[in-house]
Amino acid sequence: MSEVYKVAIIGSGPAGMSAAGHAAKLGLNHVLLEKTDHLSDTIYKYQKGKHVMATPSQLILRSDQEFDAGKREDILKRWNDRTGELGVNVKYNADVKSIKGTGPAIEGSVQKIVSRARDGSSTVTELQRFAPPYALELTSGETILAETVILAIGTQGNPNLMRCPGSDLPHVTYQLDDPYAVLDQHIIVVGTGDAGIENARGLAEDPAQGNVVTVLNRAPKSTNVRESFPTAKEPNALSLVADHEAKKLTIRYETETKAVEPGWITLTTRDGEERIRCDRIIARIGSAPPRGFVEACGIEFSSADRLAFPTLSPVFESTAPGIFVIGALAGYPLIKHCMNQGYDVVEFINGNTSLKPADEPLLEAKFKGLPGRRGVDEWLELLRSNITILNSMSPLQMREFMLDSDARAYKKGEVIFEKNDPGSSLFAIAQGSVKVRIDPKDSSKVVPIGQGLIFGEVGLISGRRRGATVVAAEDAICVEISRNAALKLQSQVPSAKKAIERISTERQLLQMFGSGLAPDDIREVVDSAKIVQVKAGEAIITEGDEGKDIFVIRVGSMIVEKEVGGKPVFLSYLPAGSYVGEMALIDGGQRTATVRAAIKSEVIRVDGEAFDRVLQSKPALLDRARKDMELRRQTNAFIESRKDSFSGVVDLYSEQAKFLVAQGLGEATDVLLIDERLCVGCDNCEKACADSHDGLSRLDREAGKSFAHLHVPTSCRHCEHPHCMADCPPNAIHRGPDGEVFINDTCIGCGNCQRNCPYGVIRMDKVPPKKPSLLSWMFFGNGPGPGEPSYKWSKKNTKYTGDPAIDESLDRKKAIKCDMCAGIDGGPSCVRACPTGAAIRVAPDEFLTVSRLTNEGA
């Protein structure tokens, strides 16, 4: 063993590189280990010429490396140059396989690693931690010794590996650099995500390549590619199917690998096993977050949740002494944060303990408007100790948590939010108390919520509008926790998760069954309630079964079906916040209909017996439940009575409803639907859309699926839990006051939202220049006329200044999507501009009702 480094930094992304730079500057004995042969692989993999943004703009950069918004190439060049200047000791192609302490065993420091198998069982392995110095074993076999380790490996992770016999053979690969370099081979592509499809199509693109390409798909064949290729984008899947039809390559459905041997592969198909030629396997079956590796280093995660991050001290030290975690892996995805942390962590390691984090001014600004002169640390401590769900957070977690949240002071009587406001955030009361108005007409009917408790959790969980108005009962300070921060909180602090779940169950039940109930009345029900995850298409209630439990839909939506004449007939659509299953409870007998999830959902399963006792003791509640039940029974009766005389129409209605659910209506809040019997194809909707939004249309009328005269164009459905919001680095996507999901001006054009949207409704484009007015087009023929200008016109008319900074901003592509014409009086332009009434925007629960039957002529 040669020298022992003071610091070993793993990963040369913004965080690791900045840390290494600062270590070099301070003259610390260090080494920077990079898996690939270049710095900062994540940024390196960005597409050529991509503009990288430097958000948050007010955060001061504290690093020996420079960073400012600019082109990928420029940024990488500056980093490379500076890394050289600083004399950073970089070791390329150094992939760390394991990190182990070489010192004595640390007494009592044992880590339990829980691994879950696919079947749900879990095994616990115990890992004894050893003191530093650490031995870092590389895949090359080399070992590096270091006193401290900075782990800055990001969250990209490693490719999932194949697990069948023979999968360790050298011709089983997990990436493909240049598909055109592979010639005359029998190739099996495993995995039908976008990466796999791209590889397969590249390999088979030119028949001259002579490759025989087979794509293995576990899913069965379907005319709807979204079913047969659930993880791929639709256009990709369609082109793959087209290639298959053109006999360029073969797709094998319902097929998996059984065994691999040199030159051959054995497949399990629906019709039995088959052995075919195979010279190369390309497995693109997703990637696993690097959690396994991190845990094996002795680093504990805050919970078993998939979204959880490692548990860290205020100086980024993990539970393994001497191993520090920074960057995206620590929960900070933005480049600037990462670079600052790189600097800070090296300062800490070098013994500077008084360093204030770079986010101090941001937090100061957050607390500025609050009464009482307190410092940031005092505020954080006050919030942490006063709010129950935050009690077990560390100061570092509190800082990060507050960056994503807001603290506000409310005067007595001030409205915090109103009934029917959209909002997916959670509120917590740090000081004072609030009251919930349960009767919109009578402001004296209120339920108090005291200090330390939370409210607004229904919006957080279901994504639906606020159920009641909340007013400050006295002068109060509340923390508004954004959905992202609340999800992070729940994954970091299991007790917070439990508390939120319990309180939300209780409140949801109270709200649903109305006044007259107190939390004490339903204590038993809440205690027995279970939160159950339901997969799309799975039934929670099956017609004809026995059972008395009641289900409350917490997330997602359900459809109710009934077998009539041997066919399932669609009865109704239940959005989140409704309950089902009361008929069997009240009247006894078997379940009268099947209820299945329209999309992946979550339900609260309430014990029927316990609920029955509540019903018996509260006659008013029983009455209400009976009334609700009566309405449902009428629907059933209506459908059943129509079935004989208009069976065709009922079938059509049923099929149409299923089609709409398959098109994502199950998670939509507002969707554009076109009646093809009325649409004359004038595209005035698209033109109106472009003219109300900077000249870019956010809808594609013709694209999208149709069924029985109903067309769902490519246009935003404003999902309850928008997929696009999931991974937006600058957090530019929000839900607006009218329920619209919109992207604000902080968009950095990364395209994550576009990739995450399963409906393909987000486009990346630059804003065209302003057009001449309508009148000047009508009378003088100026400009391109109504609608989206052609690319040529907008290129020609963009007023370039010659200043690269400004010109670049003119050409910058941003994510563009429907904002439901928020703020425009009259509502969505596409609907207003339809000359024949073919286009409407509706909420699915308004549209999917039996009244459609009447419209269809029954």
Added chain:
Amino acid sequence: MASIAHGPDQGDQETAATTENSTTTRSPKPPRRGKVRRDRVSTHEGFLTHKNGRWMKISALLAAGLIALYIFVPLPGQHFGSSWLGYTLGTVGALLILWLTMLGMRKRAITPGRWSLKAWTSAHVYLGLTLIVVGTLHSGFNFAWNVHTLAWALMMVVIISGIFGIWVYATLPQALSANRYDEDGAITEKQMIESLRSLDRQIHDAAQPLDPQSAALVEQSLDEDPFAGNFINRITGRYPRCATRHAAGELRKARAYRPRVADDPVDKIDALLTRKEAMLGRMRRHLKLKSWLQAWLYVHVPVTFALIAALSAHIVSVFFYW
């Protein structure tokens, strides 16, 4: 940045975003907007039945009232136009014509407000039909070869083309939609073109082993632009010179004289050409329906402008020869 933002709402958003503390995951609570109204509907309702035929009823009442006035109000037999009822009808008619013309503006000016183009179309249709009554009564049934009757005749041409338009709008969308369906679901125009291109590629590949004469035939089909054809072809959906059909026919004819062999490349070509013909047929039906949906406007709109010119001449001359 300011140079590329337009629209007042856009400006607001920009200031909101620049003042925003962008490290937070949420924007500051957006100010409650003044009046943003939205008419919510839960089901489709066509322009002909808009609001239970509101404009149909209004127009019918108007027409009935005017006819009653014409019949029951005692007026001079000669020069009806210069009576009070004549002037009233004339003024109403002229204003109506101008207002009906405004639909073209309304359609293109996407201004804020609670207007609905469907309501405008509905009113346009029914009030336009009422114009037959207004205009004809205004004429007092005096027709001759002059500019006055010309204005009336042009008006009738516009209205009749409009009636044709209503018929087209009421019936063809269903056919357009039906033409897009097959057993695999609906396909779009783009997909039709895509599918033709993909068939062309396959035909091109499959035609490589063919002899020069056959290859030339296939080449003709490949060179054919699916959008080619004149107005008559489009509107009738007939393409007598279709190279694909010609090629398919000739190849089949030629094949009949040759010995039958297994794996004949012509077989594959024949199958592909048949598929292309079917797809072309569907595409052409699609184009035909789309043309009909638009063609009537090429009469309706230009004649409207001719009508406004004739109407102006009519009004000026009437005042001239008081």
